Amino acid sequence: MRRWVFIVLLVLVMATPLHADFRDLFQRQFIDKPWGGAPIVREGVCVDCHTSKIMNPDYLKIPQEWKMSIHYKNKVSCHDCHGGDPNDAAVSCGTPHSGFIGTPKYREVPELCGRCHVGILKNYLTSGHGKALKTTGKGPNCVTCHGAHNTQKASIDIINDVRCTKxxxxxxxxxxxxxxxxxxxxxxELDSIMTSMRKSGALVEDLEKRLFRTTAEFRTIFHTVDVNLVKAKTDEYLNKLGLIEKDLLSLVNEYKFRRNFSAFLLVLFTALGIITYIRQKF
Ligand code: HEC
Ligand code: HEC
Ligand code: HEC
Ligand code: HEC
Ligand code: HEC
Incomplete structure (x- = not known):
């Protein structure tokens, strides 16, 4: 019964005219900014040919998956992982002198990903997982947990009883x-507050960068799969995040001087609170 009261409340809160006014205002001010556009990816001949009729049908889903991935959004393309020349169809695929790596072997995947994710590779190689991969070939590699082409933003939901009981x-x-x-x-929590503030036109870029760096640092630790180390580092990272939160809250106060902003944030925090409550209940 109580959960329905909360859902009705949530709908009311989201639909309030105050909220609409606020969005209107900021949409008019920020909608035409250049950073509003979609990312432009330099795809080259790899994608052209790999989506064409001559392609092995088993491989056709690869470019589709890639287009949904976080790598696509960040302009990491086929040749960034597989090598080869994306500008020359004649030599790009399969010819050694174009730097083509092809499909990496199961044991070689970490080094391929680790060219960019350096800190994670380092911790992974010292872990039970990395050592098992190198000695017996039985440890999970990066692709076991993140996929090769459909890679998404990481979260602790990757740890689940399907993947981790193999x-x-x-x-x-x-x-x-x-x-x-x-x-x-x-x-x-910090991420969703910053995202909403950014969408509303607040300048949170510096704070977002700090959060991104701190998160990236923290998430390398999981890859040691050393529970005691994670526990030992938890206070340190909660402190770092606490400092970011403090600066975020003072930014929030600054924006309160703007018309309607404090009212908007009230709505935002209420909605967040309700969403958290509902999530816990279901
Ligand atoms: C983030 C790195 C990365 C990117 C980007 C990437 N791949 Fe891959 N790809 C891999 C890895 C790692 C494997 C081997 C593991 C596997 O088979 O899942 C692989 C395997 C493959 C295979 C062999 C699959 C099989 O079943 O044998 C093909 C074909 C392929 N990739 C094509 C592409 C094409 C085309 C693109 C661009 C649309 C692309 N890849 C983008 C990392 C990447
Ligand atoms: C003119 C067409 C064409 C172009 C251009 C092309 N490929 Fe391919 N590629 C193929 C075909 C066809 C296969 C499948 C061969 C098979 O059936 O095993 C393939 C297979 C692959 C494989 C898996 C087999 C292996 O050798 O490891 C990868 C990885 C791959 N391509 C990556 C790339 C990348 C990266 C580029 C761009 C630098 C690229 N391809 C450009 C046609 C092309
Ligand atoms: C050419 C550089 C490059 C290579 C190679 C590469 N990545 Fe990435 N990866 C990126 C960039 C850039 C991002 C986006 C920025 C970020 O989130 O770190 C990213 C993001 C990610 C994310 C999401 C991070 C997040 O914010 O939650 C995961 C997971 C990931 N990569 C895994 C892999 C795996 C697995 C491989 C190997 C199959 C791989 N990457 C190979 C550059 C690369
Ligand atoms: C492909 C097989 C495989 C998968 C999948 C796998 N593991 Fe492991 N895991 C291993 C091996 C091998 C070891 C090291 C040998 C041992 O201690 O049994 C290990 C060890 C561990 C350890 C103990 C490390 C230590 O130093 O004591 C933890 C924690 C762990 N895995 C967590 C996970 C989690 C979380 C997942 C899912 C996200 C997962 N594993 C998925 C193979 C796997
Ligand atoms: C056993 C499963 C497993 C393996 C193997 C694994 N990861 Fe992860 N990865 C995770 C989990 C779980 C997280 C989220 C950790 C957290 O929330 O603290 C994560 C987070 C990440 C992130 C996100 C970092 C950020 O800034 O948000 C990247 C990038 C990444 N992994 C890349 C890799 C690469 C590269 C490899 C191989 C060297 C690898 N992972 C191996 C499970 C795995």
Whole structure:
């Protein structure tokens, strides 16, 4: 019964005219800015040919998956992982002198991804997972947990009882997930407040960069799969995030002087609170 009261409340809050006015105002002010556009990716001949009729049908879904991925959004293209020349169809695929790597072997995947994700590779290689991969070939590689072409934003939801029970009991994974939880919760709270503020035209870029860096640093630690290390580092990272939160809140206060802004934030925080409440209930 109570959950319905909350859902009705949520709908009312989202539909309030005050909210609409506020969005209108900022949309008029910011809608035509150049950074509003979609990303432009330099795709080259790899994608042209790999989506064409001559392609092995088994491989056709690869470019589709890639277009939904976080790598596509960040302009990481086929040749960034596989090598080869994206401008020359004649030599791009399969010819050694064009720097073509082709499909990496299972054991070689970490080094391929680690060319860009340097800190993560380092921790992974020292982990039980990395050592098992190198010695027996039985450890999970990056693709086991993130996929190769449909890679999405990372979260602790990657740790689940389908993926983590392929090789050992879920117990270890569960303890790890619990250890990550409080820090991840704080990260996602700050992230959703910053996203809403940015969408409303507030200048939060510096804070977003700080949060991105701190998150990236923290998330390398998981890759040691060392629960005690994660626990030992938790206070340190909660402190770092606390400093970012403090600056975020003072920015919020600054924007309160703007017309309707404080009212908007009230609505925002209420909605966030209700969403959290509902999520816990379901
Ligand atoms: C982020 C790195 C990355 C990007 C970007 C990427 N790939 Fe891959 N690709 C891999 C890895 C790693 C493998 C091997 C693991 C696997 O088979 O899942 C692979 C495997 C493949 C395979 C062999 C699949 C099989 O079943 O044998 C093909 C074909 C391929 N990629 C084509 C592409 C094309 C075309 C693009 C661009 C649309 C692309 N890849 C973009 C990392 C990448
Ligand atoms: C003119 C067409 C064409 C172009 C251009 C092309 N490919 Fe391919 N590629 C193919 C075909 C056809 C296959 C499948 C061969 C098979 O059936 O095994 C393939 C297979 C692959 C594979 C998996 C097989 C292997 O050798 O590891 C990868 C990875 C790959 N291409 C990546 C690329 C990248 C990266 C580029 C751009 C630099 C590219 N391709 C450009 C036609 C092309
Ligand atoms: C050419 C550089 C490059 C390579 C190679 C590469 N990535 Fe990435 N990756 C990026 C960039 C850039 C981003 C977006 C910025 C970010 O979030 O770190 C990204 C984002 C990610 C994310 C999401 C991070 C987040 O914010 O939640 C994951 C997961 C990921 N990559 C995994 C992989 C895996 C697995 C491989 C190998 C199959 C790989 N990457 C290879 C450059 C690369
Ligand atoms: C492909 C097989 C495989 C998958 C999938 C896998 N693991 Fe592991 N895991 C291993 C191996 C091998 C070891 C190291 C040998 C051992 O301790 O049994 C290990 C060890 C661990 C350890 C203990 C590390 C230590 O130093 O004590 C943790 C924690 C762990 N895994 C968590 C996870 C989580 C979380 C997932 C899912 C996201 C996962 N594993 C998925 C193979 C796997
Ligand atoms: C056993 C599963 C597993 C393996 C193997 C694994 N990852 Fe992860 N990865 C995760 C999980 C879980 C997270 C989220 C951790 C967290 O929330 O603290 C993550 C987070 C990330 C992120 C996001 C960092 C950020 O800034 O948001 C990147 C990038 C990434 N992994 C890349 C890699 C690369 C590269 C490899 C191989 C060297 C790899 N991962 C191996 C499970 C895995």
């Amino acid at each position: 090789c050992h009991s879920y117990e270890r994974a569960r303890i790890m997930k619990q250890a990550l939880f409080s820090t991840e919760k704080k990260i996602s």
